[in-house]
Amino acid sequence: MGKGTNVQHRTFSWNEVQEHTELNDRWIVIDNSIYDVSRFQKIHPGGAKIISHFAGQDATEVWLAMHKNQELAKKYMKSIYVGQVKDVMNYDAEREERQRDMEEIRQVAIKNGWFESNPVFFIAQFLSIVMFEFLGYLVFLYNGSGWMSYFGACLFLATAQAQLGWTMHDYGHWSVVKNRKLSHAVQQFYMGFMKGASKHWWNFRHNRHHAKTNIYKKDPDITFPKDVFLFGTRIPVIFGKMGKKNMPYNYEHIYFWLFGPAMLLPVVVNLEIIYYLIKRRDRFALRDTLAIIGFFCRYTLIYGSFVGGLWGAVKLYFFVRFLESFWFTMVTQMSHIPMKVDFDAGDDWLVSQTLSTQNIESSPWNDWFSGHLNFQIEHHLFPTMPRHNYHKVAPLVKSVCEKHHLPYMVKPMLTAMKEIISSLRTSGELWYEAYHHQ
Known part of the structure; x- marks a missing residue:
């Protein structure tokens, strides 16, 4: 899966999330859950680049907007789940x-x-x-x-x-x-x-x-x-x-x-x-x-x-x-x-x-x-x-x-x-x- 495979159910800070933005090491956040899309991006139905644009970022809003059947999407995402964001983004x-x-x-x-x-x-x-x-x-x-x-x-x-x-x-x-x-x-x-x-x-x-x-x-x-x-x-x-x-x-x-x-x-x-x-x-x-x-x-x-x-x-x-x-x-x-x-x-x-x-x-x-x-x-x-x-x-x-x-x-x-x-x-x-x- 990528670097996130062995850290299931752990928590990470936003600073740690933002360190994962390279081609073969990309994390995105959806609803405070972290996903390792390093390999998944290659088979993502919407293409790899759209995911790469959100590497190290909160993609919750765009994910909600672009996915009509969110329950189906979540099933595919279970295998790339890394953990949770432990601190709140300072919005x-x-x-x-x-x-x-x-x-x-x-x-x-x-x-x-x-x-x-x-x-x-x-x-x-x-x-x-x-x-x-x-x-x-x-x-x-x-x-x-x-x-x-x-x-x-x-x-x-x-x-x-x-x-x-x-x-x-x-x-x-x-x-x-x-x-x-x-x-x-x-x-x-x-x-x-x-x-x-x-x-x-x-x-x-x-x-x-x-x-x-x-x-x-x-x-x-x-x-x-x-x-x-x-x-x-x-x-x-x-x-x-x-x-x-x-x-x-x-x-x-x-x-x-x-x-x-x-x-x-x-x-x-x-x-x-x-x-x-x-x-x-x-x-x-x-x-x-x-x-x-x-x-x-x-x-x-x-x-x-x-x-x-x-x-x-x-x-x-x-x-x-x-x-x-x-x-x-x-x-x-x-x-x-x-x-x-x-x-x-x-x-x-x-x-x-x-x-x-x-x-x-x-x-x-x-x-x-x-x-x-x-x-x-x-x-x-x-x-x-x-x-x-x-x-x-x-x-x-x-x-x-x-x-x-x-x-x-x-x-x-x-x-x-x-x-x-x-x-x-x-x-x-x-x-x-x-x-x-x-």
């Missing part, structure tokens, strides 16, 4: 009160059934996806593959892919069905066969984003390959003072359109997936690879006769992904890029998520267009909650934020999208000034 009274308030909201949500999904909602969501794919097929069938009909069909297909993304995301968070194996199987179908992407790559990456949102070097969503972008107000200044210039960051609000919406899904994501599958070479990678092959067979069978066989289906895929990329990038980033980006300060769950996320005004269009990710704060605080229930818990979250004088930002969608660019411009200017005055 201030306000933090302890915030944690109690969050637990109270969670209990209210459980009592009211807000963690239970409505099957009709998700069946309707699936049928709408099938409808948009079918509309794309009908455009090709009745109008041929001229440029106008090709573009029109791709708009329908991109809409289907975007909505598939939101639904795949639901199953990835185990927020639709209680059965873990069924949830993963459906997500594999959506992500692999329907979208042509890697389910396991997505889960391992996305779990880290949720666990350490907007934390530099820990959230993969803000550590773009080789720091192509700098976010927030602190990181750019540090880079500038250190004389780092991986990119002309004062223009990042301009090249964002190339590396962000234009290239994110068709290029960056596909390269990451290929690298992930080659690097892992295990049964998970094999499943994802077979599902992706199934996707291209599906696209070739359905659309190949209209667009020129397999090669035409591949080109169709990349153009659809290009269109979807604008949709996906703007929706996912408008709630995070304008918010605080910093190093890990070990904040409690409520503080860390409200400082790093913001909501978008709710309306039937906004809810559908964003897959209910316009309720980004609620989604990050309660990721296993079905998205159709976010609006129910939102008033409670807002009230506790007001009580503790924390931001609860709600913006119009276009305003939030514009803030992506304005915040990048600000970050770039901060870097430029620090770089030229070091």
Whole structure:
């Protein structure tokens, strides 16, 4: 198990816990119990890195948020139990009160059934996806593959892919069905066969984003390959003072359109997936690879006769992904890029998520267009909650934020999208000034 195997039922101080943060010697604390995850991290369903980010830390709140069936999780954790923390972490009274308030909201949500999904909602969501794919097929069938009909069909297909993304995301968070194996199987179908992407790559990456949102070097969503972008107000200044210039960051609000919406899904994501599958070479990678092959067979069978066989289906895929990329990038980033980006300060769950996320005004269009990710704060605080229930818990979250004088930002969608660019411009200017005055 690791170093903790021979010290069952002993007690340790927090100073001792914080000594176990190395690659082959990692302890985490959940509800004052210490667990040696040194070996378990390699088989952790959420990936190894998400555990490594909490080495030597109290992971109770994120554990509660990310695990829907906590009793099942505890069964697996018995074999890696080390002991108990004998001293109380020296949290201030306000933090302890915030944690109690969050637990109270969670209990209210459980009592009211807000963690239970409505099957009709998700069946309707699936049928709408099938409808948009079918509309794309009908455009090709009745109008041929001229440029106008090709573009029109791709708009329908991109809409289907975007909505598939939101639904795949639901199953990835185990927020639709209680059965873990069924949830993963459906997500594999959506992500692999329907979208042509890697389910396991997505889960391992996305779990880290949720666990350490907007934390530099820990959230993969803000550590773009080789720091192509700098976010927030602190990181750019540090880079500038250190004389780092991986990119002309004062223009990042301009090249964002190339590396962000234009290239994110068709290029960056596909390269990451290929690298992930080659690097892992295990049964998970094999499943994802077979599902992706199934996707291209599906696209070739359905659309190949209209667009020129397999090669035409591949080109169709990349153009659809290009269109979807604008949709996906703007929706996912408008709630995070304008918010605080910093190093890990070990904040409690409520503080860390409200400082790093913001909501978008709710309306039937906004809810559908964003897959209910316009309720980004609620989604990050309660990721296993079905998205159709976010609006129910939102008033409670807002009230506790007001009580503790924390931001609860709600913006119009276009305003939030514009803030992506304005915040990048600000970050770039901060870097430029620090770089030229070091």
